[in-house]
Structures are given as C-alpha cells and as structure tokens.
Amino acid sequence: xxxPAIEALFARFGPRYRYYVSFTAMLGTVAMxxxxxxxxxxxxxIMGAFGVGxxxxxxxxxxxxxxxxVSMLLNDWCVxxxxxxxxxxxxMTVFAIGAIMGGLSxxxxxxxxxxxxxGAGAGIVQPLTMVLMFQVFPVEQRGTAMGLFGLGVVVAxxxxxxxxxxxxDVFNWHxxxxxxxxxxxxxxxxxxxxxxxxxxxxxxxxxxxxxLILVGIAISAFFTGLSSGQREGWQTFSVSILTSAAIISGxxxxxxxxxxxxxxxxxxVFFNKKFAIAAIVGMVLGAGLFGSIYIxxxxxxxIQGYSPTRSGLLxxxxxxxxxxxxxxxxxxxxxxxxxxxxxxxxxxxxxxxVLMMQAHTDxxxxxxxxxxxxxxxxxxxxxxxxxxxxVSTLKPEQLSQGSxxxxxxxxxxxxxxxxxxxxxLEQRTAFFMDAFTGLQTPDNSTARHLMTQMAHMLSQxxxxxxxxxxxxxxxxxxxxxxQASMMAFRDIFLFVALVYFAMLxxxxxxxxxxxQTSPRARLRTGAR
Numbered sequence: 001x002x003x004p005a006i007e008a009l010f011a012r013f014g015p016r017y018r019y020y021v022s023f024t025a026m027l028g029t030v031a032m033x034x035x036x037x038x039x040x041x042x043x044x045x046i047m048g049a050f051g052v053g054x055x056x057x058x059x060x061x062x063x064x065x066x067x068x069x070v071s072m073l074l075n076d077w078c079v080x081x082x083x084x085x086x087x088x089x090x091x092m093t094v095f096a097i098g099a100i101m102g103g104l105s106x107x108x109x110x111x112x113x114x115x116x117x118x119g120a121g122a123g124i125v126q127p128l129t130m131v132l133m134f135q136v137f138p139v140e141q142r143g144t145a146m147g148l149f150g151l152g153v154v155v156a157x158x159x160x161x162x163x164x165x166x167x168x169d170v171f172n173w174h175x176x177x178x179x180x181x182x183x184x185x186x187x188x189x190x191x192x193x194x195x196x197x198x199x200x201x202x203x204x205x206x207x208x209x210x211x212l213i214l215v216g217i218a219i220s221a222f223f224t225g226l227s228s229g230q231r232e233g234w235q236t237f238s239v240s241i242l243t244s245a246a247i248i249s250g251x252x253x254x255x256x257x258x259x260x261x262x263x264x265x266x267x268x269v270f271f272n273k274k275f276a277i278a279a280i281v282g283m284v285l286g287a288g289l290f291g292s293i294y295i296x297x298x299x300x301x302x303i304q305g306y307s308p309t310r311s312g313l314l315x316x317x318x319x320x321x322x323x324x325x326x327x328x329x330x331x332x333x334x335x336x337x338x339x340x341x342x343x344x345x346x347x348x349x350x351x352x353x354v355l356m357m358q359a360h361t362d363x364x365x366x367x368x369x370x371x372x373x374x375x376x377x378x379x380x381x382x383x384x385x386x387x388x389x390x391v392s393t394l395k396p397e398q399l400s401q402g403s404x405x406x407x408x409x410x411x412x413x414x415x416x417x418x419x420x421x422x423x424x425l426e427q428r429t430a431f432f433m434d435a436f437t438g439l440q441t442p443d444n445s446t447a448r449h450l451m452t453q454m455a456h457m458l459s460q461x462x463x464x465x466x467x468x469x470x471x472x473x474x475x476x477x478x479x480x481x482x483q484a485s486m487m488a489f490r491d492i493f494l495f496v497a498l499v500y501f502a503m504l505x506x507x508x509x510x511x512x513x514x515x516q517t518s519p520r521a522r523l524r525t526g527a528r
Contacts, residue, residue, distance in 0.1 A: 347383030
C-alpha cells in the first residue's frame with residue numbers, strides 16, 4: 001500500500017512518476033558506486049604521493065565499504081523519522097562533503113576519514129533506493145524494478161575505472177574524488193521535486209544506539225584484525241584483542257537485537273529459511289562483485305603492466321554486457337523460478353573464474369575481456385532475482401528491514417571478499433616466492449644461465465663491473481616475484497570459482513515445494 005505522499009506525487013506526475021523517482025534515487029546509487037570503484041585505479045598513485053604502504057592505503061577501500069555496511073542500518077530509522085526526501089538529501093550531502101575532503105586531503109589519515117564519510121552517506125542511500133522502487137512499482141513488476149535498479153548499480157562500475165584512469169593520466173588523483181560530486185548535486189536537486197516528504201507526526205521514533213555501537217565495533221575490530229594479522233602475526237596481543245572484541249561485540253549484538261522492542265536490524269527475518277539462504281548467497285555475490293572489481297585491475301596492472309586507463313577499459317565490455325543483461329534478467333525473474341536463475345548465474349560466474357585461472361603475462365586484451373563478460377552475465381542473472389527471492393516471503397511490515405538486511409549482507413560480503421583476496425594474495429605470493437627461491441641454487445644450471453644473461457645485459461647497458469652481479473640478482477628476484485604473483489592470482493581465481501560452485505547447493509533449497517502453487521506459477525498456468 002502506497003503512502004499518501006507517494007499517491008499525491010502519482011496524482012501530480014502521472015504513471016511516469018515511478019520512473020522519475022527511480023532515476024532520482026539511482027543517481028545517488030551511481031554516485032556511491034562511482035566512489036567505490038574509481039579509487040581502485042588510483043591506489044598505486046596515492047601510495048606514491050603519500051609514501052604509504054598497503055597496510056594503510058587498503059583502508060581507502062575497506063573503510064568505505066565497512067562504513068557503508070554499518071550506516072545501512074540507519075536507513076529505516078532515518079526514513080521513518082525524517083522522510084525519504086530529507087534522508088536522501090542529508091546522506092548525499094555527507095557523501096559530497098567526504099568527496100571534497102578526500103580530494104583536498106593533505107595527509108593519508110584525513111583521506112581515510114573522508115572515505116569513512118563517503119561510505120556513511122552511501123550506506124543510507126542504497127537501501128532507500130530499493131525501498132522506494134518497491135513502493136512505486138506493483139508486485140508483478142518488482143523483478144523489472146530490480147532489473148532497473150541493477151542497471152544503475154552496474155553503470156558506475158562500467159565507467160568508473162575508465163574515468164578514474166583518464167583523470168589520473170590527464171590530471172591527478174584529486175579529481176578521482178571530485179568526479180562523483182556533480183552527480184550527487186544533481187541527485188539532491190531532483191530529490192527536492194520527486195522524493196516523498198516526511199509524514200511523521202509526533203516525537204521521533206526510538207533508535208537502537210546500543211545496537212549501532214555494537215555492530216560498529218564488531219565490524220571495525222574484525223576487519224582491522226584481519227588486515228593486521230598477516231602483517232603483525234596472528235598470535236600477537238593486539239590481533240588477539242581485536243579478534244576477541246569482534247567476537248564479543250558480535251554475539252552481544254545478536255543477543256541485544258533479539259531482546260529489544262525496536263532493533264536496528266530485525267534479525268528475525270533471518271528465521272525465514274529462504275531469506276537466510278538468499279542472504280548467504282548475497283554475501284558470496286557481494287564478494288564476487290567487489291572482489292572482481294578489486295582483483296582484475298590489480299592483476300593486469302601488476303602482472304601485465306597495464307596503465308590505469310587501459311585497466312579501466314578492460315572492464316567496460318563486461319559492464320556493457322551486464323547493463324544489457326539486467327533488464328532481461330529482471331523480466332525473466334518475474335516468469336521463471338527464482339532458484340533456476342540464481343543457479344544459472346552462480347554457475348556461469350564460477351566458470352568465468354575458472355577461465356581466468358589461465359591468465360598470464362601475455363593474455364590478449366580481448367580474451368581477458370571475454371572472460372569478464374561471461375562472469376558479468378552470471379552476476380546480472382543473480383542480482384535482481386536474489387533480491388526478489390529474499391523479500392518476496394517477508395511480511396509487508398518487514399520490507400524495509402528485509403531490504404536493509406539483504407543489502408547489509410551483500411556489502412559485508414564485499415568487504416570480506418576484498419580483505420580475504422588481499423590476504424590470500426599475500427600468503428600465496430609468499431608461498432610461491434619461498435618455493436621458487438629455494439630452487440635458485442648454484443647447482444641449478446637454468447638459474448646460472450639466467451644470472452649470466454642478466455649480468456651480460458647490464459654490462460652492455462654500461463653498468464660498472466662490480467655492480468653487475470647485484471643487479472643481475474635483483475632482476476632475477478623481480479622475475480621470481482612476478483611469477484609467484486601470477487601463480488597466487490591463479491589460486492585466488494580458483495578459490496573464487498570453488499566458492500561459487502559450492503553455493504549451488506544452498507541455492508537448491510530456494511525451490512518451492514511441489515505441493516505449493518506460487519502466485520507466479522498460477523499466473524503462468526492461468527490457474528484461478
């Protein structure tokens with residue numbers, strides 16, 4: 001049932017209002033995803049500009065997603081308290097301030113804080129967009145609505161890395177932050193016209209500040225401990241404290257949310273079997289989506305020597321295919337059983353990860369692009385269908401909390417996926433480095449021949465005789481590291497494929513029982 005404010009806007013603008021408000025809401029989503037994806041191509045440049053390593057700079061991605069994940073829980077209370085219009089404009093304002101602060105940052109710490117602000121604004125906007133679209137589209141068109149929502153989600157990842165690369169090559173890293181600001185400003189102006197206003201009467205509803213603090217501590221402690229464990233050692237006191245804090249606050253959050261009257265997250269929606277399964281699959285989906293945006297540009301820049309612009313261009317064909325596939329997948333999700341669409345998508349994405357295991361230093365541009373395109377077809381098949389499957393079995397009063405929860409799990413999966421990929425790459429690279437280095441002994445004729453060739457090459461370039469052995473050793477070490485890195489990337493692609501294939505089993509549990517006749521099935525058969 002639509003609210004009076006939305007009915008008034010339909011009366012004013014007619015049936016096309018649903019598309020006006022959807023476009024307005026998706027502008028916010030596009031700005032957020034632009035900010036999330038463009039930074040990936042700028043990380044090496046920012047490391048050089050501020051003289052920092054991966055132990056700090058990774059927070060530009062992790063901090064954004066972690067802040068987004070926590071702030072998603074504020075969406076329902078903000079909408080009920082201030083209305084969709086004020087919530088949207090407020091969140092976009094926080095996001096724009098963070099973007100401007102990031103572009104003007106004099107230190108890496110201020111830049112990380114700016115990313116936290118951006119993530120906080122982004123987390124409120126994304127579930128708001130989904131709830132609005134569910135309110136303005138009828139039940140039989142929700143799959144189409146989610147296809148349109150997914151189209152907005154994938155536009156930014158398609159153009160974001162390319163824009164980021166061009167801005168880096170033509171200007172500098174400051175403009176990577178500034179780029180999303182105009183989109184946010186346009187969205188705020190349109191919201192003044194098309195967003196429904198506040199309908200609340202009386203005092204502000206109660207808010208679960210305790211729950212917000214507990215989940216914030218759990219997520220921040222978990223990801224900080226995960227990123228610090230490999231660097232400082234998993235048995236160190238600080239990592240143990242962080243791990244303990246994450247576990248204790250996480251358990252306390254669950255207990256607290258189940259006991260209070262107005263929780264920040266309605267965990268009882270996870271008691272619904274189909275919703276819980278969809279949430280688990282959503283975590284894996286988020287890990288694959290955000291993980292691929294992270295790992296593929298990293299691979300082609302470090303292994304194949306791509307420039308930021310070229311690495312961004314590599315993602316464009318897959319993004320175009322994904323944009324074309326989303327509306328089709330949305331329509332099919334209104335006609336086919338949900339589990340069939342999700343099975344197909346998970347299988348296709350896993351297959352694309354298997355193909356990427358074959359990548360090496362000389363993999364042609366369009367071969368790699370084709371592998372990405374296959375994976376994007378899989379993701380496009382899953383995203384709109386999974387959302388509909390997750391919320392379709394919930395009660396109407398659980399819609400807002402359910403949409404927030406499914407977004408929360410997907411974003412949490414994205415943050416977890418990036419961290420696990422980074423950790424896995426570091427560990428597997430170190431493993432292969434040790435293995436390959438151990439083979440470089442004086443008894444190894446290949447190693448001796450390679451050292452001789454490198455020393456001869458350096459002497460031809462004019463290196464002093466006494467420095468050529470050290471230079472040759474350095475070049476051999478670089479070659480070993482490149483080979484170890486490539487093998488580590490292949491292992492990560494294999495791991496991603498296995499995880500997606502493993503998810504085929506829980507997806508089968510989304511099947512409807514043969515004795516039940518769903519509304520969608522009755523529509524197909526004409527049953528009354």
